[in-house]
Amino acid sequence: MNAAAVIVVEGVSRSFGEVHAVRDASFEVHAGSVTALIGPNGSGKTTLLLMLATLLRPDAGSIRIAGHDPVADPRAVRSAMGWMPDVLGSWGSISVRRTLEITGRLYERSAAASRERAQQLIELVGLEPQAEQPTRVLSRGQKQRLSLARALVHEPSVLLLDEPASGLDPAARVELRTLVRRLAGEGVAVLVSSHVLAELDEMADAAVYLDHGVTASAERVERSRAQARDWRIRAIDGAQLEAALVRLGLAGTTTDHLGTSVSVAGEREAAELLARLVGEGVAISAFGPAVGDLEHTFLDLARGDAAGADPAPASTEGSER
Amino acid sequence: MSRYLDTLGTIVLLELRQRIRSVAWVVLVSVVFVLVGIVTLLLWASLAAFGNDVSQSAGIYSTVIFFVLLVGTLVTPAISGAAINGDRDAGTLATTQVTLASANQIVLGKFLAAWTVALTFLAASLPALLFTLIAGGVRGDTLAASLGVLVLELGVVAAIGVGLSGLISRPLFSVVTTYLVVAALSIGTLIAFTLGGLAFQSQQTQTYIGIDYSVGGEFDPVTGLPEEIVCLEPETYSYPVPRFDYVWGILAANPYIVLADAAPTTFDRNGYPQDLFGQFAIGVRGAQLTPDLDSVTDECAAALSGDPGAAFQQETPQQIFERTVPSWFVGLLIHLVLATAAMAGAIARTRTPAGSLPTGSRIA
Incomplete structure (x- = not known):
């Protein structure tokens, strides 16, 4: 990635009394890219995003957003950053259109510019039928769109999305993905947090793994990524596939209604396996990783932590604090 | 500066739209309008029974x-007492905080909106107030001071x-606490005043020198006094009095x-206040007077000098007003200091990035 790093986080920590929500987070997000922020529930994703959104003061470490420090100059950060919170608060008795207009006014835009921008955003997120309705009647998915539209009112160059897809139907998820990719294409740096990894897989260029408030180091992520993982194979004739796998000396396979899972180390080996199975004359109908890239890495990292066997630098550094 | 006011104005309008544009609110204000109208008419009718004097409208005006x-102090805590933490609960505070609106614009805007809403009750009473003004008898300075x-x-x-x-x-606690503050000022001060006055008691000695009506011959039909005035032995009574x-x-x-x-x-010919302002104020003015701990009521001496009633003559409220000090500015100052401190605290607490969070609260 040669684009400029728009979000730079170094050694950030934040605790609430005894609870260390974020212990040691370091990562970068580049202009024009979508970075996934991945972690289990309670791993500190929201706290981290709140610090990036100028709402919480970090206890230690430094944050730069579009070149500004959110603590020293929150105003500069706010005019460059759009934040979509995980809590879908909206002004219940105010219409969708007015909500966006008022948000525009709060970003110090003129009344005319706010009106115009509100119309653009209503079209962008597809809320035309609800535009004049008070926001309290919106469904969860519609509120989600309104929340996204509100984050985009001032055309930010940095976008922080906290669980943007939760509550969206499949069609809306596809729209969200397209929209986020389009924004990234326009040069916006996007940080998306979620624990629905499949959906992040399809939109993210990069990932930051957060567990117990610590971001996993790049080497460690690389190592997890390279771990043997399951590929799922489906053939027209299941018995033929089984036989071929036995002939190739691949024991320990499991078969379920989705197909047969085979442990494979890396994509090269997977490609070779496919070629050999085809060579064996097996009629393959599906061949692919059993879980997405992010999910595989995430699960492997989580497993490493649970076993306590992985002395990764980031995690030991975190636990010494 | 105008950009500051622009954003402040947006916050005020947002708050008003959120809170005032509901049917319930219109109903409430209408009820106040009707109630004030009824109070005015009833007072007008009942006071007219006591002889028609223009000054009665001063009485009605002060009552309204x-x-x-x-009504304002009963309703305003409900409007304002959840302005910030209610938004925090609804998840709309943080989305405002991430805009360019600053903590003091947000807090000040919410205050101005709550104040405006409270003033709609005054607006609902304006027709009744105008009626009393047209009827006359309300002094310009009384009008300005009381409205202000x-x-x-x-x-x-x-x-x-x-x-x-x-x-x-927690919104519930802040609303209740606001009510308690209002109650402490409105009723608590009265209770503290009464109990405090009773706690500090002094012994008062009253000496009464009467006229011996059993001697002195015939009574004068005009003055009702004997021809020759003979004084009785002084009688002394002693009892505790509260030191208000x-x-x-x-x-x-x-x-x-x-x-x-x-x-x-406004005082009448006998030095009595004609409106409710004066009748309330005489309470605090009269309380300032140090009781005469060694009072002598010498009816006999007064009778000798021609007017026995002079011994019982008491000060009129007007005289008390004239020799006591006004205290309203002290009270108002205390209230303004309280209000300013609460606002300053709220601004500090709402400022982001936040260092500490209110316990048990979610930031968004």
Whole structure:
């Protein structure tokens, strides 16, 4: 990635009394890219995003957003950053259109510019039928769109999305993905947090793994990524596939209604396996990783932590604090 | 500066749209309008029975003003007491905080909106107030002082409510605390004043020198006194009296007293106040007087000098007013300091990036 790093986080920590929500987070997000922020529930994703959104003061470490420090100059950060919170608060008795207009006014835009921008955003997120309705009647998915539209009112160059897809139907998820990719294409740096990894897989260029408030180091992520993982194979004739796998000396396979899972180390080996199975004359109908890239890495990292066997630098550094 | 005011105005309008544009609100204001109308008409009819004097409209005017203060202080805590923590609960505070609106614009905007809403009650009473003004008898300075203090007092309640809603994390508790503050000022001061006065008691000795009516011959048919006035032996009574003069300052913090004391009163020919302002204010003014711990009522001497009634002559309220000090500005100052402190605390608590969070609260 040669684009400029728009979000730079170094050694950030934040605790609430005894609870260390974020212990040691370091990562970068580049202009024009979508970075996934991945972690289990309670791993500190929201706290981290709140610090990036100028709402919480970090206890230690430094944050730069579009070149500004959110603590020293929150105003500069706010005019460059759009934040979509995980809590879908909206002004219940105010219409969708007015909500966006008022948000525009709060970003110090003129009344005319706010009106115009509100119309653009209503079209962008597809809320035309609800535009004049008070926001309290919106469904969860519609509120989600309104929340996204509100984050985009001032055309930010940095976008922080906290669980943007939760509550969206499949069609809306596809729209969200397209929209986020389009924004990234326009040069916006996007940080998306979620624990629905499949959906992040399809939109993210990069990932930051957060567990117990610590971001996993790049080497460690690389190592997890390279771990043997399951590929799922489906053939027209299941018995033929089984036989071929036995002939190739691949024991320990499991078969379920989705197909047969085979442990494979890396994509090269997977490609070779496919070629050999085809060579064996097996009629393959599906061949692919059993879980997405992010999910595989995430699960492997989580497993490493649970076993306590992985002395990764980031995690030991975190636990010494 | 104009950009600052622009954003502030947006916050105020947002708050008003959120809170005032509901049917319930219109109903509530209409009820106040009707109630004030009924109170005015009833007073007009009942006072007319006591002989028609233009000054009766001063009485009605002052009653309506007190009524608006009562309604305003009863309703304003409910409007303002959840302004900030309610938004925090609804998840709309953080989305405002990430815009360019600063903490003091947000808090100040919420306060101005709550104040405006409180003033709609005054607006609902304007027809009744106008009626009393047209009828005459309300002095210009009374009008200006009472309206000014009423508007300020409603602002104080609004500010305390908004301030506490920023300082206390649970909306229910901040609303209740605001009510308790209002109750402490309105009723608590009265209780403290009464109990305080009773706690400090002094022994008062009263000496009475009467006339011996059993001697002295025939009674004069005009004065009702004997021909020859013979004094009785002085009689001495001694009993404890409460010392309200030590604690009258507590009353100064009462909003009703502040309003009453600030509004200049009209007195009738006998030196009695003609409006409710004066009747309330005489309470705090009279309490300032140090009781005469060794009083002598010499009816006999008074009779000898020709007028026995002079011995029992008491000061009129007007005379008391003239020799005591006004205290409304002290009370008002206390209220303004309270309001400012609550607001400043709320602004500090709402400022982001936040260092510490209100316990148990979610930031978004």
